[in-house]
Amino acid sequence: MPTIKTNRNSTKKEVIINKASKLFREKGFSATSMRDLAENVGVEAASLYNHIQSKAEILQEICFRVANQFMTYLEEMENSKTSSITKLESILRFHIQQMIHNYESVHVADREWKHLTDPYLSNYKTQRKVYRQRLAGIIEQGIQKKEIKKIDAPTAVLIMLHAVSGIESWHRSKQKISAELLEENMVMILVDGLRAS
Amino acid sequence: MPTIKTNRNSTKKEVIINKASKLFREKGFSATSMRDLAENVGVEAASLYNHIQSKAEILQEICFRVANQFMTYLEEMENSKTSSITKLESILRFHIQQMIHNYESVHVADREWKHLTDPYLSNYKTQRKVYRQRLAGIIEQGIQKKEIKKIDAPTAVLIMLHAVSGIESWHRSKQKISAELLEENMVMILVDGLRAS
DNA sequence: CCTACCGATCGGTAGG
DNA sequence: CCTACCGATCGGTAGG
Numbered sequence: 001m002p003t004i005k006t007n008r009n010s011t012k013k014e015v016i017i018n019k020a021s022k023l024f025r026e027k028g029f030s031a032t033s034m035r036d037l038a039e040n041v042g043v044e045a046a047s048l049y050n051h052i053q054s055k056a057e058i059l060q061e062i063c064f065r066v067a068n069q070f071m072t073y074l075e076e077m078e079n080s081k082t083s084s085i086t087k088l089e090s091i092l093r094f095h096i097q098q099m100i101h102n103y104e105s106v107h108v109a110d111r112e113w114k115h116l117t118d119p120y121l122s123n124y125k126t127q128r129k130v131y132r133q134r135l136a137g138i139i140e141q142g143i144q145k146k147e148i149k150k151i152d153a154p155t156a157v158l159i160m161l162h163a164v165s166g167i168e169s170w171h172r173s174k175q176k177i178s179a180e181l182l183e184e185n186m187v188m189i190l191v192d193g194l195r196a197s
Numbered sequence: 198m199p200t201i202k203t204n205r206n207s208t209k210k211e212v213i214i215n216k217a218s219k220l221f222r223e224k225g226f227s228a229t230s231m232r233d234l235a236e237n238v239g240v241e242a243a244s245l246y247n248h249i250q251s252k253a254e255i256l257q258e259i260c261f262r263v264a265n266q267f268m269t270y271l272e273e274m275e276n277s278k279t280s281s282i283t284k285l286e287s288i289l290r291f292h293i294q295q296m297i298h299n300y301e302s303v304h305v306a307d308r309e310w311k312h313l314t315d316p317y318l319s320n321y322k323t324q325r326k327v328y329r330q331r332l333a334g335i336i337e338q339g340i341q342k343k344e345i346k347k348i349d350a351p352t353a354v355l356i357m358l359h360a361v362s363g364i365e366s367w368h369r370s371k372q373k374i375s376a377e378l379l380e381e382n383m384v385m386i387l388v389d390g391l392r393a394s
Numbered sequence: 395c396c397t398a399c400c401g402a403t404c405g406g407t408a409g410g
Numbered sequence: 411c412c413t414a415c416c417g418a419t420c421g422g423t424a425g426g
Contacts, residue, residue, distance in 0.1 A: 155383060158366050162366075163363075166360075170351075185348050232421095246422070
């Protein structure tokens with residue numbers, strides 16, 4: 001039956017992508033071999049190619065899935081009827097939550113995208129740039145409405161996005177505060193640094 | 198003459214390390230081959246080994262030099278007679294300036310240290326951990342003295358350090374604000390997010 | 395500093 | 411999904 005066959009293939013492909021996310025995060029894309037990956041999946045290296053076309057394709061899947069999630073949420077916030085500072089706080093919380101619960105793939109998309117190859121690489125760079133510009137746009141609206149203090153919007157974007165990627169260190173630490181407390185602390189420091197007066 | 202010979206060797210070694218910093222940042226440690234590096238230096242790959250012992254040694258030099266610079270500055274601040282918030286601001290400014298002017302090697306030390314091998318890897322991890330703990334200690338002193346708002350100190354450290362690594366994006370952007378403005382904006386957002394009431 | 399070369403490992407394919 | 415294997419490239423060495 002085609003339906004069952006498709007499900008089986010996509011399921012196995014998901015297993016491969018999940019294991020690859022874990023390995024790419026731990027060792028980096030270049031230092032992870034297809035034989036490493038095969039061992040983690042539990043098959044021979046050659047068998048991976050029944051489910052994926054190349055090592056490059058795995059990275060593409062990881063990066064563009066993550067990019068799409070963030071772009072979707074950004075658009076949702078752009079269309080919502082709230083203050084700029086609330087939009088910004090929601091987006092920040094979304095980033096934090098994604099970094100906590102979808103750690104492996106978000107981290108790979110953030111750190112290993114440079115290893116994409118060319119039609120995909122330039123596409124990804126463009127998406128990244130557009131995302132940051134639109135996020136800066138929300139901040140600039142907030143500045144005009146005097147909700148946000150007069151700062152350089154691209155610099156604020158840069159701080160927000162990179163601060164969140166620091167959750168990597170939180171994941172690795174032994175004595176962790178809870179995910180909720182982490183989120184509240186990050187929002188308190190970052191949003192209070194932006195809020196006017 | 199031994200003096201001249203030593204100078205020549207160390208000079209060429211510096212050239213190799215500088216070119217390696219640039220390549221490791223652009224492509225990552227694993228994706229940079231010794232043949233890439235040799236081509237950039239202007240010699241054959243085999244000739245590199247007259248100045249360095251291994252690819253691993255280059256990464257060690259880069260990472261530990263950077264680590265020592267930051268540790269030295271931290272100790273200087275710990276011993277200075279100023280408020281906790283001023284110490285913190287000074288350290289933040291030092292990180293920003295290093296990231297701007299010593300970009301390639303600081304970035305490599307921050308992102309590629311995972312590729313160190315074992316006696317060096319565990320040593321580096323320990324140094325990193327100690328640095329963060331002592332930085333958190335300064336923040337905790339500031340909280341006790343009511344200079345800094347009640348936040349989780351390790352989380353604040355994580356935000357500060359990672360926000361600074363975002364200067365990478367600033368380096369790559371075409372329409373840059375000046376280094377001075379970048380520094381002022383980052384300090385304004387991050388320090389104001391920490392300062393009590 | 396170069397030529398010549400090493401064993402190991404890489405991503406990927408053929409064929410079953 | 412496996413065995414067997416490919417050409418390419420890797421970090422590094424010998425010898426001059």
